[in-house]
Amino acid sequence: MSNVLILGANGQIARLAEKQLLSETKHHLTLFLRNAKRLEVTDPDRETVIEGDATDPDALNKAMAGIDIVYANLGGGKTIETQAKAVVQAMDLAKVTRLIWISTLGIYNEVPGAFGKWNHQQLDGGYLEPYTAAAKVIEHSNLDYTIIRPAWLQNNDTVDYELTHRDDLFKGTEVSRKSVADLVTKLINDPKKYVKDSLGVNQPYTDGPKPSFY
Ligand SMILES: NC(=O)c1ccc[n+]([C@@H]2O[C@H](COP(=O)([O-])OP(=O)(O)OC[C@H]3O[C@@H](n4cnc5c(N)ncnc54)[C@H](OP(=O)(O)O)[C@@H]3O)[C@@H](O)[C@H]2O)c1
Helix, strand or coil: CCEEEEECCCCHHHHHHHHHHHHHCCCEEEEEECCHHHCCCCCCCCEEEEECCCCCHHHHHHHCCCCCEEEECCCCHHHHHHHHHHHHHHHHHHCCCEEEEECCCCCCCCCCHHHHHHHHHHHCCCCHHHHHHHHHHHHCCCCEEEEEEECEEECCCCCCCEEECCCCCCCCCEEEHHHHHHHHHHHHHCCCCCCCEEEEEECCCCCCCCCCCC
């Protein structure tokens, strides 16, 4: 059993991961989010809610007590680099070392072909740049991190994914949030896996110039 801190706990992937972690594991979940009244606790013995902002190192420090694994499901465009710095600082201070960090495809210019071009057209100019900077903060830390780079996300009720690694070209165009939640659950259950790696996650056989829903 691990004590897992989930940052951005009301995020769409985070909520799927929380559901899966509660039903399939015995881990204790500390759920960190802004505006905490939005989140419904289903198992008070295994869920602790903390209201806070991930740009605030003090709030993060308080949330780190007794934590074994941090799963950061954060967003927020331009502030994501500030959040990455605050998370690394708080983890270092608390001597918590294992971090799972959700990022995005394209941060290494690793998406090939027409889809890679389209992806840049969609994400350059305010999204990809801060996500790239945030990933650098994580990679330059001393943490045992795994960065996850999902393909374009959809909400299909399927778990079907394959992985690429830090220096591979990205595969496919899309993936379900449920698949990413499944990968997060597997990493929390087996935290020595994919340490200091950066995983692309895609649904197999979805190669093409755009995701199917565009
Ligand atoms: N959409 C795509 O196709 C795609 C593809 C690849 C990667 N991604 C990225 O994957 C990540 C996870 O996806 P998702 O669907 O779960 O995203 P999501 O639903 O937008 O969840 C992100 C969470 O981050 C939280 N957050 C943002 N700034 C925060 C702060 N300063 N302090 C605390 N929490 C903060 C948000 O909280 P609030 O609810 O309080 O705003 C939100 O709940 C996102 O970063 C997304 O950009 C998306």
